[in-house]
Amino acid sequence: MENEQSIRDGPRREEPDTEIFNPNWRFHAAFAALAVTNLTAALDATMLSVAIPVIAEGLQGSAVEAFWSGTSFLLASTVVQPTTVSLSEIFGRQQIFLAVLTLFTIGAIMCAASQRFPLMLAGRSVQGLGAGGILALTDVLITDMVPLRYRGKYIALIGIVWAVGSVSGPILGGVFAERSTWRWIFFINLPIAGISFVGILVFLNLQRPEGSLSKKIRQLDYFGSFLFTASLTSFLIPVTWGGVMYQWSSWHTLLPLLVGVIGLIAFVVFETRFATKKLIPFHLFNNYSTSTTYLEIFLHGVVLWCIIYYMPLYFEGAQGFSPVPAGLTSLPQSCTVVPCAAAVGLIATKTGRYRWALWAGWMITTLGCGLLCLFDVDTPRWEWVIINLISGIGIGLLFSALSLALQASVPQEHVAYAVGLLTFFRAFGQSIGVAVGGVIFQNRIKAELRRFPGLESQAIQYSNDAAALVQIIHRLPPDMPERQLLEKSYANAIRAVWIFLCALSAVAFFISFTIKGYTLDQALQTSQGFKRPEPSRPSVLEAPPVSESEKPTLHPQDGKGQPESIPRPVESAPE
Known part of the structure; x- marks a missing residue:
């Protein structure tokens, strides 16, 4: 019986002891500042969706300009993330974090002061640069401050902050759009960002990379950063406006899409063969589980942001809700994301297990997206509340599980770059998800409207933008047959988006079984942890120096007694 169990579970390896982690008051103050910064980013990301129709009308913007107000933010936040992480490795985490927070604040001021859409789009782009940097560096800073075994708890706490922002964001956005002015959507960021700036400046006292300013400037990968940013932008723009x-x-x-693809291929060749200071360490993708986890993170971003963006529009366009009630419809989903993300982090800290959450998360997300297809113009409240609860559970489980799966699969000395790519792939999924969702919606509603003789001539005009069509529907009397046809067509068009998400989640569910499980008991390794209070006293956040006699023996890589050249995480028994 014992032999049979050993064969089934595989060889068990002795796991290293988890290092003692006893954070002090400065750690908690710095983490609180990070949480507040993420709150303002979460509010900004979700407040705008319910107010886009009002903003477009107030600034006399076209449907295309309204569409780009969201897309420009996502595009900028995506392309900036790898460069931001690279800059933080060279110049220091605190300095670059303050820089991106300043960018975010400047963008908010530009948006709040806009009288025409060009300034609004410029402000959203600047805000996107700042928000992308905030997202990337928050996760990187957690890897600098917290050992892997305990990271699940702090990842969950940041997830809770995002959930609070996601719940309150649409509500606040709807209130500002209906009862006050939409400009408060951006003004509200200013006092929160000010508190964050002071907190990061005072409490996030980290070790800085050594070297003079001129030496650090020479370490920058100028050509790689330019090639990556230009190529990815060239790729994402036509994906956004195609159709x-x-x-x-x-x-x-076709032309910018082709240029973008060729540029990204050239970037990979340059980084792997010629770059001395690499923007992206491609050796991380040599591990199959790491590469597969990045794919899952991308798909998670697609599903998450399609739901966040199109759910309020469904309730406004198909059920006739105003912005405030439409914002409230996100409560069931957001309120399940919070406890589920927190539960995974706490359970992983306690047990060291996380793959169960990958499997359960994708299975429940697939079910939830499938049930979204039941939404129609007359879906009762109790039904859409229950359905949103189900999809929220699945999405919440995946937040912490995917992050832990990635961090456990890479060497801890490279985890900062790995986590920076995590936020990039999720943001890349967001950009692709909103853009592809928009294409699916517009093509589908065009086909729906062409079925009705009275609306056939306006099919192309009405299908240009989902948000602009909401205002057209709301201007019509409730009992007017044309409005009823538009609402029915709107519901059918968004159903096509839910079908796409359901299929995508099902694919991700099967892929998740190929991800290996690794131990979470890995020592913290960072060059930018908290400064030691005294030269002779080790920081509570960093492991003390280890003598040669105390260093653990590397595990064999292939069972033949040959040690690995680079220490790899110890794979745990199958879950």
Whole structure:
């Protein structure tokens, strides 16, 4: 019986002892400042969705401009993340974090002061640069401050902050749009960002990379950063406007798409063969589980942000809700994301297990997205509340599980770059998800409207933008047959988006079984942890120096007694 169990579970390896982690008051103050910064980013990311129709009308913007107010933010926040992490490795985490927080604040001021859409779009782009940096560096800083075994708890806490922002964001956005002015959507960021800036400056007292300023400037990967940013932008822009502003067969779409693909291939070749200071360490992808986890993170971003962006529009366009009630409809989903993300982090800290959450998360997300297809113009409240609860459970489980799966699969000395790529792939999924969701919606509603003789001539005009169509529907009397047809078409069009998300989640569910489990008992390794209070006294956040006799023996890589050249995480028994 014992032999049979050993064969089934595989060889068990002796796991290293978890280092003692006893954070002090400065740690808690610095983490609180990080949490407040993420709160303002979460509010900004979710307040705008319910207010886009009002903003478009107030600034006399076109449907295309309204569409770009969201897309420009996502695009900028995506392309900046790898460069931000690289800059923080060279110049220091605190300095770059303060820089991106300043960018975010400047962008908010530009948006709040906008009288025309060009300034609004510029402000959203600047805000996106700041928000992308905040997202990337928050996770990186947690890896600098907390050993892997305890990170689940702090990842969960940041997740709770985002959930609070996601719940209150649409509500506040709807209130500002209906009862006050939409400009408060951006003004509200200023006092929160000010508190964050002071907290980061005073309490996040980290070790800085050594070297003079001129030496650090020479370490920058200028060509790689430019090539990556330009190529990814060239790729994402036509993905966004394909089928909307221009046909997919148009040269306006195909040419920049082709240039972007060629540029990204050239970037990979340059980074792997010629770059001395690499923007992205591609050796991380040599591990199959790491590469697969990045794919899952990308798919999670697609699903998450399609739901966040299109759910309020469904309730406004198909059920006739105003912005405030539409914002409140996100409560059931957001309130399940919070406890589920926190539960995974706490259970992983206690047990060291996390893959169960990957499997359960994707299975429940697939079920939840499938049930979203039941939404129609007359879906009762109790039904959509229950369905939103289900999808929220699945999405919440995946937040912490994917992060832990990635961090456990890479060497801890490279975890900062790995986590920076985590936020990039999730943001990349967001950009692709909103853009592809928009294409699916617009093409589907065009087909729906062409079925009705009275609306056939306006099908192209009405299908240009989901948010602009909401205002058209609301201007019509409730008992008017044209409004009823538009609402029905709107519900059917968004159903096509839910079908796409359901299929995507099902694919991710099967892929999740190929991810290996690794131990979470890995020592903290960072060059930018908290400064030691005294030269002779080790920091409570960093492991003390280890003598040669105390260093653990590397585990064999292939069972033949040959040690690995680079220490790898110890794989745990199958879960």
